[in-house]
Every structure is written in structure tokens, then in C-alpha cells.
Amino acid sequence: MRQFDPGTSDPKRADLKRISTRIVIGQGRQGMIAMGGGAPVVVQAMTDTETADVAATTAQVMALSDAGAEVVRLAIKDRPAAEAVPYIHEALGERGYHVPLVGDFHYNGHKLLAQAPDCAKTLSKYRINPGNVGLGCRRDQHFAAFIELACRHEKPVRIGVNGGSLDQLLLERAMGDNAKLPQPASAAEVLCQVAVASALGSAAEAEALGLPHDRIVISCKMSAVPDVIRVYRQLASRCDYPLHVGLTEAGMGLQGVVSSSAALAVLLQEGIGETIRISLTPRPGAPRTDEVAVACQLLQALGLREMQPRIISCPGCGRTNGQLFREMAAQVEHHVSQRLAQWRASYPGVARLQVAVMGCVVNGPGESRQADIGISLPGVGEHPAAPVFIEGKHVTTLHGQDLVKDFLTLLDSYVARRFSGAQQAAEEGATDQLREPADETHSAPARAVFP
Numbered sequence: 001m002r003q004f005d006p007g008t009s010d011p012k013r014a015d016l017k018r019i020s021t022r023i024v025i026g027q028g029r030q031g032m033i034a035m036g037g038g039a040p041v042v043v044q045a046m047t048d049t050e051t052a053d054v055a056a057t058t059a060q061v062m063a064l065s066d067a068g069a070e071v072v073r074l075a076i077k078d079r080p081a082a083e084a085v086p087y088i089h090e091a092l093g094e095r096g097y098h099v100p101l102v103g104d105f106h107y108n109g110h111k112l113l114a115q116a117p118d119c120a121k122t123l124s125k126y127r128i129n130p131g132n133v134g135l136g137c138r139r140d141q142h143f144a145a146f147i148e149l150a151c152r153h154e155k156p157v158r159i160g161v162n163g164g165s166l167d168q169l170l171l172e173r174a175m176g177d178n179a180k181l182p183q184p185a186s187a188a189e190v191l192c193q194v195a196v197a198s199a200l201g202s203a204a205e206a207e208a209l210g211l212p213h214d215r216i217v218i219s220c221k222m223s224a225v226p227d228v229i230r231v232y233r234q235l236a237s238r239c240d241y242p243l244h245v246g247l248t249e250a251g252m253g254l255q256g257v258v259s260s261s262a263a264l265a266v267l268l269q270e271g272i273g274e275t276i277r278i279s280l281t282p283r284p285g286a287p288r289t290d291e292v293a294v295a296c297q298l299l300q301a302l303g304l305r306e307m308q309p310r311i312i313s314c315p316g317c318g319r320t321n322g323q324l325f326r327e328m329a330a331q332v333e334h335h336v337s338q339r340l341a342q343w344r345a346s347y348p349g350v351a352r353l354q355v356a357v358m359g360c361v362v363n364g365p366g367e368s369r370q371a372d373i374g375i376s377l378p379g380v381g382e383h384p385a386a387p388v389f390i391e392g393k394h395v396t397t398l399h400g401q402d403l404v405k406d407f408l409t410l411l412d413s414y415v416a417r418r419f420s421g422a423q424q425a426a427e428e429g430a431t432d433q434l435r436e437p438a439d440e441t442h443s444a445p446a447r448a449v450f451p
């Protein structure tokens with residue numbers, strides 16, 4: 001009998017109560033990827049290339065991985081897509097990318113996994129949507145065949161319910177029952193109840209078919225923020241499966257970022273969510289990796305993961321030398337993002353780096369001293385000199401046209417010195433106890449499915 005853990009070993013997350021079952025997904029860039037059971041919240045992403053296009057899909061998985069995705073999902077819609085999976089995996093391995101791949105199946109997953117056994121073996125996890133499996137008795141047959149294949153290949157399965165493709169029979173029955181109540185619930189509430197019932201019912205069915213409890217992940221994605229929060233709170237209180245949290249159809253640009261962050265921040269702060277995906281609609285020409293950047297930033301902002309360096313910059317105001325300040329902040333951010341993949345590979349711990357770019361003397365020197373490395377630009381009417389601080393000490397003052405370039409050179413040499421060699425090793429030893437829980441521990445406890 002599983003029990004709820006009264007707390008967590010992470011002092012920063014002492015408010016979290018839920019500890020889910022731990023599921024091992026596969027080997028990642030920096031070791032084994034697990035979801036739940038106190039593991040760090042895992043960042044997922046999904047490709048939008050034609051999966052059968054091995055070169056394009058491989059390149060996009062690499063880009064997503066470089067951006068911080070730890071698990072990448074591929075749409076497997078037909079046999080060419082299924083048969084491409086082992087080649088994508090092989091191409092990734094040849095390039096040094098070890099990213100667990102998840103197969104996203106709808107309608108025909110039971111057939112494709114049977115027809116393409118190398119795909120079934122290569123994938124680290126399967127996703128099935130219980131609303132898109134088939135109708136009537138075929139639904140049960142297809143679901144059973146899918147789960148049987150997952151059992152045979154010893155793969156975890158995400159039972160991924162989606163508000164836009166709920167099991168219609170369940171929904172019609174629930175709507176009918178609700179209509180007969182003296183005080184019927186709203187349609188949105190019924191939709192959420194059906195989503196939860198579909199997910200938990202399908203998970204119970206999968207276990208009855210032989211899929212072990214510790215190979216099931218659940219998601220119930222809705223498109224409205226309040227519905228997402230409501231559904232996941234219900235799931236968290238009723239089961240201990242790891243929860244894959246996200247909005248579906250979050251939208252484009254700022255709307256998608258704000259909606260996803262609003263919902264996920266509430267849930268993650270409550271200890272709900274063992275893996276996240278930000279489902280952004282990319283603007284034409286925008287990189288697919290934006291969704292990963294948002295996910296990483298969100299986890300970092302909540303203090304759950306240290307995934308990338310933090311650029312601290314003020315908003316600027318009437319005291320700012322606007323053009324120089326904005327250009328410099330943008331260039332520093334670009335510089336760091338461009339080097340991040342290589343820094344991660346060469347300088348373990350670089351995610352802890354804090355760089356300050358400040359707009360004037362009011363808060364500039366103070367914030368710059370508190371960062372690892374910072375620069376305080378001259379505001380309007382100030383002497384045109386920009387003091388640079390490293391680990392709290394004023395090390396130099398920059399002037400003139402090459403100011404930005406000179407600061408970036410200082411930044412690169414600081415990163416190389418700080419995050420490699422003896423200093424890094426000593427620092428790791430000194431800070432492991434404080435740091436590891438933030439990145440190794442999150443969330444909560446175990447549970448059976450509670451009624």
C-alpha cells in the first residue's frame with residue numbers, strides 16, 4: 001500500500017506534498033531520465049517535422065535537445081513514420097545525442113507497433129489517447145492490443161487524454177446524467193470530470209491488462225487555464241501516477257506563453273506535475289525550440305530546476321541610455337543562448353551562472369555585485385563608463401564603442417575559468433548539499449488510485 005509522504009527532502013520545496021511513483025524513461029544526455037518519485041521535473045518537447053523525413057526530424061530533435069528538452073515526442077501516424085524511428089535514433093546516437101524518444105499514436109498505434117517492431121523497441125515510451133483508439137468493442141480491442149505491445153516491449157505508456165478528443169460515449173453519458181440532476185454542473189465541469197474518469201479508467205484497464213503500475217504516466221490536457229488546474233488537482237488527489245502537465249492548444253506567442261505559465265506555475269507550485277510540455281503554436285519562421293525555452297525558464301523561475309544561465313536586467317526607465325542598454329541586454333542574451341549547448345557540454349554547472357546587465361547607477365552596481373558577473377551601464381547624464389563586477393568585486397571599467405564586445409569577452413573567460421577545472425570541482429563539493437535537491441527532488445508521494 002503506497003502512502004503519502006508528509007514532506008520532501010528538498011528544503012526549497014518543503015511545501016510540496018505529492019510524491020508520485022517513479023518511472024524510468026531512458027538514458028538522457030546526463031544520465032537516466034526518470035519521471036516522478038522525487039526526480040526533477042522533466043522537460044518534454046514534440047517535433048513538427050514529417051517523422052518519415054529522417055534528416056529533418058533528427059535535426060529538429062537535436063535542436064530541441066540543445067535547447068534543453070530531455071524527452072522528445074514524435075508523431076507516428078503511419079508505417080513510413082514508424083519505420084523511420086530506428087534510423088532517427090541511430091542518427092542521433094552517431095551525433096552524440098541521447099534523447100529518449102516517445103511515440104505519439106492515435107487510431108492505429110496497435111497496428112503500427114505490431115508492423116514495425118524495431119520502432120516499438122526503439123521508442124522509450126508510447127503515448128495513447130483513449131479517446132482516439134476506436135469505437136465500440138473495437139475501442140477495447142485496440143486498446144488491449146496496444147497495451148499488450150507495451151507489456152511485451154517493456155515500455156511505459158502515457159495515457160494522454162485531451163479535452164478536444166474525449167471518449168464520446170463517456171461524454172454523452174456524463175452529460176445526460178448531469179442534465180437530470182436538480183442542479184446540473186456546468187458543461188466545463190462535466191468535461192473535466194469525464195477527462196479525469198477517462199484517464200483513471202484507462203489506467204486501471206491498462207493495469208488489468210498487465211501493464212505495471214510503475215509504467216503509466218497520465219495527462220489530461222485542456223485548453224482553458226482554469227480547467228487545466230481543476231483537472232490536474234483532481235488527478236493529483238486521486239492517483240500517484242506521474243503526471244504529464246500542459247495545456248493543449250495553448251495558442252501562439254504571448255498568449256500561449258502566458259496561458260501555459262499561468263496554469264503550470266499554479267500546479268507545479270502545489271507539487272503537481274512530474275513532466276511538462278509547453279504546447280506553443282510557432283509563429284511562421286519562429287524556431288520550434290521556443291516551447292523548450294519557455295519550459296526551462298518556467299522551471300527555473302519556480303526554483304525547480306537550474307537549466308540555463310539567468311540574465312538579470314532591469315526594465316529601463318527615463319534614466320536609461322535606452323539604445324545602448326537594450327542592445328546590450330539583447331546581445332548578452334543572444335550570446336549566452338548561442339553558446340549554451342557547448343557550455344553545457346564543457347562546463348557542468350554553467351546553468352547556475354547569473355549575469356547582470358543594468359541600466360544606470362541607481363540599481364546597477366548593487367545588482368551587478370550580486371550576480372556572478374555584471375555590468376552597470378551609464379545612464380543619461382552619467383559619466384560614460386561602465387563598471388564590471390565579478391563575484392562582487394569591481395574588476396574593470398569599460399568605455400567606448402567596443403564596450404559590449406569587451407564585456408562578452410570577459411563573460412566567456414569568466415565562464416571558462418569558473419566552470420571548469422579545480423574551482424568547479426571544489427565548488428561542486430561545497431555546494432552539492434544545497435544545490436542537488438533543487439534539481440534532483442521535486443514533488444510528492446505515492447498513492448494508489450484514490451476513490
Ligand code: SF4
Nearest residue numbers: 314317359360362363
Ligand atoms: S537600474 Fe536605473 S535604468 Fe534600470 S530601471 Fe532602475 S533606475 Fe531605471
